[in-house]
Amino acid sequence: MIDSSDVRGGAGPRPAAPPANLILIEQSGVKHQIPQPSADSGMIEAEHAIDQRGSQLREVKVVSRHRAIARWKSGEVGWRRVA
Numbered sequence: 052m053i054d055s056s057d058v059r060g061g062a063g064p065r066p067a068a069p070p071a072n073l074i075l076i077e078q079s080g081v082k083h084q085i086p087q088p089s090a091d092s093g094m095i096e097a098e099h100a101i102d103q104r105g106s107q108l109r110e111v112k113v114v115s116r117h118r119a120i121a122r123w124k125s126g127e128v129g130w131r132r133v134a
Contacts, residue, residue: 071115072095078109079127090115097123 056070066087073096075083087093093113103113110121 069115071113071120073100074110074112074114075104075108076110076112077107080109089115090120093103094121097121 064087068091071090071093073085073087073093075085075097077083085096087096090113093104093115096109097113101108105125113120113122
């Protein structure tokens with residue numbers, strides 16, 4: 052049996068990026084988990100959240116496949132890559 056990737060020599064559409072979660076932890080400890088279609092979109096949304104609500108947040112994480120990709124903590128400058 053031959054599938055379509057064999058016919059094209061293995062060149063095909065890129066696999067979809069795995070979904071991610073944006074996790075916002077407020078200063079009070081309240082945790083919000085927001086599903087994202089990909090880690091890239093999670094990073095973009097995280098930066099918007101930091102710009103809009105930075106003083107109310109203690110920590111922001113982008114997690115994909117149960118693994119943290121990037122993290123920001125209150126008082127730090129910029130993102131810390133975890134993965």
